[in-house]
Amino acid sequence: MELLFLLILVLLMAVALGSGYPVAFALPGSSIIAIALAALCGYLFAGDPSAYFAQGGPWQWLSAGVTNLRGVYWEPERDTLIAIPLFIFMGIMLQRSKIAEDLLITMAQLFGPVPGGLGISVVFVGALLAATTGIVGATVVAMGLISLPAMLRNNYSQSLATGTIAASGTLGQIIPPSIVLIILADQLSSAADQAGTARKTLFKESTGELSMPSIFDVGSTSAGEMFLGAFLPGLVLVALYMIYILVYAYMKPDKAPPVPYEGKYDRAFITKVFLTLFPPLTLIFLVLGSIIAGIATVNQAGAIGAGGALIMAGYRLREGHKRAYWPALIAIFSLIAIAFVLSFFNTNVKAINTDSDRLGIALATLAVIGLTVALAWSGWRALKIEDTLRGVMVETAKTTALVFIILLGAAILTAAFRAFGGEHLVKEFLNGLPGGFWTKFVIVMAVIFILGFFLDFIEIAVVVVPIVAPILLADPGANITAVWLGVMIGLNIQTSFLTPPFGFALFYLRGVAPATVKTLQIYKGVIVFIGLQLAALAIVGALPQLVNYLPNRVAFLSDTAPPPRNPRLTYCIDRYVTEEVTRNGVAIAQAVLNAKAINIDALPRKLSSDATKSFDNVAKAIDLLKQANEAEKRIEEASVAFRPLHTEVRAIEADIRKIRKEIKDYDTRISRLNDPSELDARKKLEARVEVLNAEINALEQTIPSGWDAAYAKFNELKKAETDLRRAYMRASTQAYEPVGELLAVIDSSDAFRALEADLKAVKGQLDAATADNLANLVPVFKELERKVRDVEGTSDIKSALSKARRAVRARKPDQEKAVKEFDKALKLYAEQLDWRGKAEADIAPGLRQYEAAIRETIGIRQQQKMTKDQALYVAACASDHRDISLHF
Structure with a gap:
């Protein structure tokens, strides 16, 4: 019966969304109706309101939905959502102040003489606007109003022109800062916690060991990491768009002809290009650079972006008037002064001791006042000129409210979906698929792609991701990172803006396109770009380094980088040491010989003895590392034959665990049937338990007879490698530590x-x-x-x-x-x-x-911290996925 009410929930939601009912009310409304209907039917037909729920009762799941709803606002870990209105404000302000229009016109003049140049300029500006606005609707409308008439006037193919504009407008979904990346980071942080617990349970059930090594833990993610991870994939997508347009223009020059610039490429034009490009690029650098450098959190970077957009709007709205640039100049000088003061003075008000400190505080105060004046002046201009500020604030409030209301509705929907066993059903379906992790992943990506035809990106992110992400992250078959999964989902749901019948970018463009452009031409134009987005998805899927490298690089080079002794870095650290020893083994051996020749008789006996042992342990450590690497190769060779058997047996054991869980549920229900009138129901359940026990016996008989011996043999290989790694670590510690301590004493x-x-x-x-x-x-x-x-x-x-x-x-x-x-x-x-x-x-x-x-x-x-070379090597090493399923 639970499945029936799960189907009712899905149908209610589909009908509500299909009828045009607001998403914000369709999600929680269908959930509450389904839960209430299940409770009513349970009370009427079974005498128990909780009878038709997978577990628990209606009040439990309604309260769970309320708890999820409250968590969106009051969980401190989810404060990243504060960045959403800040980035929305930045984007709308840049669009309303006509800075986006300036970019389009200038770039069209710059690239126009190149075949397909207008298309290239649209993609280029789309990428810039994506990195400054992230608002798809505003970007598509702006480019549709400005670029589409120019492209059509210059005999561009209608399908190419409309497809380029619609696709370029969606770049804001993957190029940071992006609202969808923030939402995905928020959802994936919770999913990673659930996946970590699930993986530990799987390790315990599979191996019988109580604790799982930390190297197998599931790593979480943050909005900052998502921004870093999406940066290179976003550039890949931009490159694919540009390459396609150039190839199309080369093959069909009459469909994308060059457009000569009627003016002159003189100093005035160069100055215009500089003044048009430099402010947005500077804003991108400040927003993304502050996150990458670890100077600002995502929330703080959002505040920087909103303030920068307001400053830019302040001079753009007064263009051509005297003192138009004064607020911007005051802001620039104030920021330079603040940077100077922070570099050369102590600005801690609680620690003022010298005249220099007082001077620093005074200069900092003046600089902050100057920046405040610049912001207030720019805000006043935006308020008084065409009521721009009010319009931007209203649109920001509307868009932010839409995002948060959908988040709240999705929190209740997720609770209802779990109430009827939907999450368990999805998990069982995915885990039951043959082919391991990648089959699950492809199925999930295909489902998300299809949902993109009907649902908005926010709905997919907050409804689907919490259900499927824990399953994918917990699977040790690929040991993927949360940031890679988030970027892959982000690339996938980006297509939702282009796929009919509900592709919002298509609607935005249709609303501003002239009547001569047929809707069919718009649909035809986006087909190729949907294919390019899927190609980018395949490229990023095949090359996870495109996503993982930048977050790893920033993390390992930061002041809070984990030390080399961190157990999670063991695999990559050993790879690095192996390569360095192979490359510099002769120099290391010579250094040991030179050290042994040092006369250390003057040292106390204990220090002398420790130093001598250190010299001997270097060769021992190198030999043990070599043996450990050879043991690892033996494991890899043995895994070829062992893996199919391991996969077969673990699948059987998973089925057995599933049945045992079902038996446990039946035993609980049997224990509650103590009334004589319930004897028949009790016997039916007991008969069902006997059938399930028989199924377990039958499954156990299907386990190959050589499994125990093969598993024991493979475990011996793993234990041998583990013992050698531990022996190597002890020897390396005994080789370096005494000398390090002795030098510390001498120093x-x-x-x-x-x-x-x-x-x-x-x-x-x-x-x-x-x-x-x-x-x-x-x-x-x-x-x-x-x-x-x-x-x-x-x-x-x-x-x-x-x-x-x-x-x-x-x-x-x-x-x-x-x-x-x-x-x-x-x-x-x-x-x-x-x-x-x-x-x-x-x-x-x-x-x-x-x-x-x-x-x-x-x-x-x-060492307390990795060197730059070590950090870069480990960042690259940790960027690839590594199958660890044979450890489970």
Whole structure:
């Protein structure tokens, strides 16, 4: 019965949407009606309102919908949604202030003389507007009003002209900053958490082990990462559009002829191009650059974009008047002043200590006032000239409200879909498909593409993604990243603007196109561009590095980058070390020989022994790494024969787990049937359980007889590789750590020598103290111990001083013992002072060369942060997908 009400839910939603009922009310309305109908039928026909729900009851799922609804606004983790109205404001302001119009006209004049040049200019401007506005409707309407008449007047093919304009207008959906990317990031962050839990459960059920290694965890994503991930795919799509137009113009020059510029390409034209292009490009750089550089969050970047658009509108609306550029110039000088102050002054108001600090605060205050004046002045102009600001604010409010209301409605719809077991049904369907992850992925992409014919991108993002994303992310068959999945879905649902019958870009263009342009020509024009979008989808699917590399690069080069010892980086770090050892193995071996030739007799016995072991462990670590890599190759070779058997058996075990879960549900229902009148129902359920148990027995018989032996053998190979990796890590630690610690001790020798005066001063106070004032030395001892503790390699001296302090602070102070322990500390200090001096002169230079030779290979895990070369290598390595299913 649950499936019946799930079908009713889907039909209600389809009818509501098809009849033109507002989406914001169709989604929650159909959900509430379906839940209420299921509860009513359950009460009337089964005596239980919860009888026709997969689990739980109507109130549980209605409250779940309310909880989801509240989460959109009140979950701190979802504050990224604040960026949506900011980017919407930026886009509409740039469009209303005619900056988009200036771009189109100027670029058409620049590219016009090239065959297909008008089409190229439309794509180029579409990409720029996508990176500054992200509003499809505004972009398509603007380009349709300005470019379409020019293209038709110059004998461009109607289908090429309309297809180019409609497709270029949709670039705002994938080129950041994009509203759909923000929504997808919000949905995928929750999906990644669910997928992580599901993968841990799968690992436990498959292997019997309680905890899953962190290297197999599912990584989440953010709006910033989505922006970075979508950047290169967006450029790929732009390149495909331009290449197609150029090829079309070459093959059919009469359909896309060159358009000579009637003016002159002189200094005035160059200045015009510069003034038209530079402000939008600067705004793109500030918005995206601040996110990429880690200077600003997505919300802060949105505020930068909104402010920048307002400044640009302030001078564009007053173009041709005196002082038109004054607000912009004030803003530029203010920003330069702020950058200067931040670079050379301390602007922490709570830490003002010097006149320089006060000067910095004063300059910063003036700069902020100047920027505020520029924004207020520009806003006043936008308000007074054609009531532009009011119109932009109203449109921003409408568009933002539309987005958020759909988000809220989708939250209730998702709860209803789960109430009737829809999520479980989809999961079982996808997991039951042959072919593993990629079959599931292709099916999901195909469904999203088809839904794009009928639904808007927001509806697809908030309804479909929460259901399918956890399933795809949890699958270890490809171990995809959330950002790659988000960009792939973003590219896919971008086609929803072009696919009839509800392609919104087609409607926008139809509304502004002249009557001579037939609707059929518009539809014909977008077909090729839909194909190009699908081609871009295939390219990005085959080359995940296009998506994953930039987010990885920024993450690994940032100040908060994970250290090389992070377990999740083990695979790529070992790849890097292997390549470096192969390339520089001779130099490393020579460095070890040179280090062994160093006379380290002056060092204390323990330090000398540790250093000697370090030299020996380098060769041992390299050998163990080689053995581990060979073990990995043996696993890869064995996996060819083992994988089909593993896939077959895991599929059978998944079916068995499904049946056992069903049996568990029946057992729960049986335990509740205790009334004698329910005896028949109880017997029916018990009979069903017997049938299911028989099915389990039958499935267990289908497991190949050689499975246990094959699994044990493959596990032995994996265990051997794991043991070798761990042994290599221990050897590499023992190879680098002693030398690193020894050099740290030697490097602190100046600080060590500075302790002599403090030690002598405290010794003098101790000798002069009497029994009455001996306890007053306790704070003095503590301060001395702190200073000693801050110097590397002084633990023995610090221990002696601690014993002296305890003798002083005892209930019966023992001055004699305190003096004895202090003298011991002085003796240790003198001994260490002697060998430190010798080590600085005779040992340190050779050890530094040795440490530098092994630091980035054998000693990489002891580093606090990756070098740039290491970070770039790991970023590239981690950008590809890696099948880890044989570990499950």
